[in-house]
Amino acid sequence: MDQKGKAEAFGALHHTGGILILPNAWDAASAAVMEDAGAKAVATSSAAVAWAHGYPDGDILPLPLLLETVQAVARVVKVPVTADIEGGYTDDLDRLAETIRAVIGVGAVGINLEDGRRDPDLHARKIEAARKAADGAGVALFINARTDVYLKSLAEGHAAYVETTARAERYRDAGASGIFVPGPSDADLIGRLADEIRLPLNMMLVAGLPGAEQLQALGVRRVSSGGGAFRAVYARLAKAVAGYLADGKADNFAGDPDGLGNLNKRFS
Numbered sequence: 001m002d003q004k005g006k007a008e009a010f011g012a013l014h015h016t017g018g019i020l021i022l023p024n025a026w027d028a029a030s031a032a033v034m035e036d037a038g039a040k041a042v043a044t045s046s047a048a049v050a051w052a053h054g055y056p057d058g059d060i061l062p063l064p065l066l067l068e069t070v071q072a073v074a075r076v077v078k079v080p081v082t083a084d085i086e087g088g089y090t091d092d093l094d095r096l097a098e099t100i101r102a103v104i105g106v107g108a109v110g111i112n113l114e115d116g117r118r119d120p121d122l123h124a125r126k127i128e129a130a131r132k133a134a135d136g137a138g139v140a141l142f143i144n145a146r147t148d149v150y151l152k153s154l155a156e157g158h159a160a161y162v163e164t165t166a167r168a169e170r171y172r173d174a175g176a177s178g179i180f181v182p183g184p185s186d187a188d189l190i191g192r193l194a195d196e197i198r199l200p201l202n203m204m205l206v207a208g209l210p211g212a213e214q215l216q217a218l219g220v221r222r223v224s225s226g227g228g229a230f231r232a233v234y235a236r237l238a239k240a241v242a243g244y245l246a247d248g249k250a251d252n253f254a255g256d257p258d259g260l261g262n263l264n265k266r267f268s
Contacts, residue, residue: 001078007109007140010041010080014142014178014200019216022224024084026052028072030229032266035077042077044070046084046112048230057227059086059116063099067106074107076267082110082142087118088126096126097133100141104134110142112180117152120167124174131175144202144222145176150183161192168197178202178222185209187218194219 001009013020024045025031031042047057049069055061070083083103088096103111113130115123127145134141149155149164168179179197182204184190190210194201200221203209205228215223243252 003104003107003109004139006080007142010082010109011140011142011177013040013080014221019212019220020222021212022082022222023229024048024225024227025073026230027069028076028267029263030233031073031081032076032263033260034229035079036261036266039079041080041082041110042073043082043110043112043224044073044084045225045227045230046086047227049084051227051230057086059089061086061089063089063102067102070103070108071106080109081107082112082144083108084112086112087114087116088130091118091122091126093125093129097129100130100133101137104137104139104141108141109139110144110177112144112146114146114148114180115167116148117154120147120170123147123167124170127171127174127176142177143175144178144180145171145174146180146182146202147171148182150181161189164193165196168199172197172199180204180224182206182226187214190215190220191218 020040022041022043023034023039024043025034026045026048034042049066050057050061053061053065066085070081074081085099085103088099090096113127127143130143147164147167149160149167155163164181171179176199178200180202181193185206185208187210190203201219202222202224203215203220204224204226212223240252
């Protein structure tokens, strides 16, 4: 399947079939493992990619490192790849358009673009610029517009709901393909958001979040693991290394010998 076909297939995953359960990778190996486990598409996690390169999350990762990561992921998987580009690493619309073209150029068919603490009107203009750049590249890029009203506590209670849904509508008008609302875990709130937002709703895996079956019943179309996979892997690594440093024994790294498969063969 070529890139245009992957873009169409990725978009369709948000409208047909069951909820899209999307794992977030940080390099080629993690993406390959996720695809081999059965993922229908693979995303990158901005936090995990930044941490893997020794940077904090938050529009600080040098763009060339992001592009190298997305290119490596797209090279080793056959499923669609969507890239978390944080806030686009710039608020300049021309530079953002260049970034969008570059991300498409290394194989992505979707992006996450977050508003953070930015003015929502600015974010809408950024979505418009991203859509125009993607259309010019001839790829139906899935623009997942993330709003951080809940994640960053920009408003509380009913005001947060009103602000989130208002931003979702503004971003829809600007050309977004989906809306990402990280933070909430309450089923009633998630259901009300799904009812009000007129685009596929994406939730992020957090403590207390309902399972995929319930999320689908609530109207959610996509759930992302975020940095959860990275944290799980590296927490296990930290524990294993501590044990190894204490006693030097191989069983600190013991696991299912067939669980990972032959990566040399996988990448050849």
